Amino acid sequence: xxxxxxxxxxxxxxxxxxxxxxxxxxxxxxxxxxxxxxxxxxxxxxxxxxxxxxxxxxxxxxxxxxxxxxxxxxxxxxxxxxxxxxxxxxxxxxxxxxxxxxxxxxxxxxxxxxxxxxxxxxxxxxxxxxxxxxxxxxxxxxxxxxxxxxxxxxxxxxxxxxxxxx
Numbered sequence: 001x002x003x004x005x006x007x008x009x010x011x012x013x014x015x016x017x018x019x020x021x022x023x024x025x026x027x028x029x030x031x032x033x034x035x036x037x038x039x040x041x042x043x044x045x046x047x048x049x050x051x052x053x054x055x056x057x058x059x060x061x062x063x064x065x066x067x068x069x070x071x072x073x074x075x076x077x078x079x080x081x082x083x084x085x086x087x088x089x090x091x092x093x094x095x096x097x098x099x100x101x102x103x104x105x106x107x108x109x110x111x112x113x114x115x116x117x118x119x120x121x122x123x124x125x126x127x128x129x130x131x132x133x134x135x136x137x138x139x140x141x142x143x144x145x146x147x148x149x150x151x152x153x154x155x156x157x158x159x160x161x162x163x164x165x166x
Contacts, residue, residue, distance in 0.1 A: 003141045003149075004157065005093065005118070006046055006103040008037070008066070009111045011134040011162065013058040022082060026061045033134045033162035034062045038069030040165050044158065046138055048074040048103035052092050054081040059105045062134070066103075074103065081106045086114040086151075096146040115139070118154040127161055134162035 012030035019025075026034065041047070051074050053063045059081070067073045079092040084106060096102045106114070112131035115122075118139055122128055127135065139154035 002100070002144050003146065004046065004101045005139045005141070005154070006041065006048055006101065006136060007111060007115050007118070007139060008062065008103060008105045008136040009108055009131050009133060010054070010056070010059040010062040010105055011037070011065075013133070022056050024056070024058050026058050026065075030058070030133065031061070031065055032166055034065035035069060036165040037062075037134060037136060037160065037162055038066035040160060041066065041136075042069050042071065044138075046101065046158075047072065048099075048101045050074055050096055050099035050101075051076040051103040051105065052079050052081065052096065053077070053105040054079075054084070054107060056082050056107065059107065063103065063105045081110075083107055083110065085110045086117050089114045090117075090149065090151070094147045094149055099146070102146070117151040119156055120152055120154060121156065123156050123159040125159055125161075128159060132161060132163070136160040136162075 014027040138158040
């Protein structure tokens with residue numbers, strides 16, 4: 001595999017009254033799970049050199065907390081991934097430039113649909129279709145540049161549900 005995508009749904013958010021959806025922060029559990037995810041990615045050697053993230057607060061916090069555990073903090077770009085669907089995510093990823101490992105942090109149902117469309121074969125875990133908060137799928141691609149990325153060409157490298165890490 002020449003390119004790797006770390007596809008993450010934001011960690012568990014806080015449903016504090018009065019906040020707009022875009023402004024919701026992570027809950028205490030979400031912060032713990034995002035940090036655990038970062039430690040797991042580092043331990044497995046999944047080191048993103050670029051992160052594409054929704055502009056929503058909970059997605060930004062998920063990325064920032066996961067990055068804290070990485071030896072080198074990846075560059076982070078904001079894209080309009082808030083409530084984005086698979087096609088918008090694909091277009092954002094195709095603009096990832098020369099990055100070899102990209103982390104993308106977004107929301108459901110778009111992130112689950114995107115993961116499903118990217119993989120040649122989905123994992124045998126029933127939680128994949130639900131894609132709970134913080135869930136991450138690591139996908140390898142045989143192509144050498146992101147602009148050539150096509151649906152259905154990804155190979156599952158790892159499927160991570162944060163509750164399994166904490």
